[in-house]
Amino acid sequence: MDIETAETPDLAKSKRDRILEAAATVFCQDGYTGASIDAVATKAGVSRQTIYNHVGDKDGLFKDVVAALTEKSAANFLLLMEDFPERPENLEAELTAFSARLLNHVTQNKTSRWLLKLAENESGRYPELFTVWREFGSGRKRSMVAAQLSQLALNGYLEFDDAALAARQYLALLTAEWRTEFQLGRFPSEEECAGMAERAVKTFLRAFARR
Template sequence: MVRIRARTGAVTRALRYGGAVGATTASAAAGGAGSRGRIDKRQAILDAAFTVFAREGYAQATVDAIAAEAGVAKHTIYNHFGDKQTLLRQAIAAEADRAMAENLAAVERLRDHDGDIRVALESVGHRLVQCYCDDRSWALRRLLYAEISQFPDLLDIIQGRAANPVTEALADRLARLSLAGRLRISDPAEAAEQLGALLTGSMESRSRLGTRRLPDAELHSVTRAAVDTFLHAFGAEPPENT
């Protein structure tokens, strides 16, 4: 027990002054909203919590471990979040925000792409697949799957921060392209859903539930195949057979 204490203390200090692990790095970049006290340990805690929760699962993750990872005293965590459940919810919400922002940014790049439609779709598709296969995205997805039966309200937290808005944004872009005569789509929402499915559908098994990092070449080839099939179904001019 005493030995554990000592080790925790050492890690804590190393993180605080060394700032090597990433949690503290992120915290430095986030000292904006309502920063009272020090350089807002809040963000560091959220980052650390997500990391540890994702690695160990909610039940296995100990608040002590999160504190150590964040370079913070356990008490500070309870000061900020009250209890472990709240911490989980906030950590997931923060991470979902980050992930969705990335996805939306990717989709938005369809807005003023005026070259070949295939090139545009492949570019955006590739970016979307990259986001989907990002380590943190997989961690978030795993964590959601893991805890959804224990915390059904996570769905509400994710609601509006997850795939849904991204698909809608994509549907918007596809509708515009269709209106401009570049695609032939009757139901943009459905088309967006299907494009998303084609892009990400095979990632689960390919990446072995996110435990294997996929080479970029593989992402490219999946993207190309997905866009190819998509254009066969929704392209404006009937494509000559491959």
């Protein structure tokens, strides 16, 4: 489901899910202060009172949104990481394919994008919340990537001193073009993701492939 066309709430989902989903979009669009409970209620196709029944108040709503997104995002990422190549026949091709999937997930997946935007915008308001997110969210992801890269190094495909740094740089290269071109509203297509992944992996391997 697309953000822009999601005006009709999905009646199959539970009230609670619809509230959290709607709240996520509204918070991201308007920021914490700008988001109104009424707007969330309308978008969720739910009365305002129901929201208060479920989450208490605006603070509770925000915290529940972040908690739900963090959890979902982690689960998705875990699933994705299973495809990381460990003993590839063609390193560049397989790493590129994986990277394209990863990038596609990060940029297209509503959950990831929302969480990222919320983290950037509201970290000042809820530092504790995003300390947790950083540790179990982005930090956890980076260390998963680092572990896989170490595996590749061990298997003789790569060489580097610091796996954590390599992981950070890998992710930075992968999202380099997205950050500058797409973050302001637009989202890359699958083909664009594939192109970005290809260019990122090419540079990454120029730096870290075993010679």
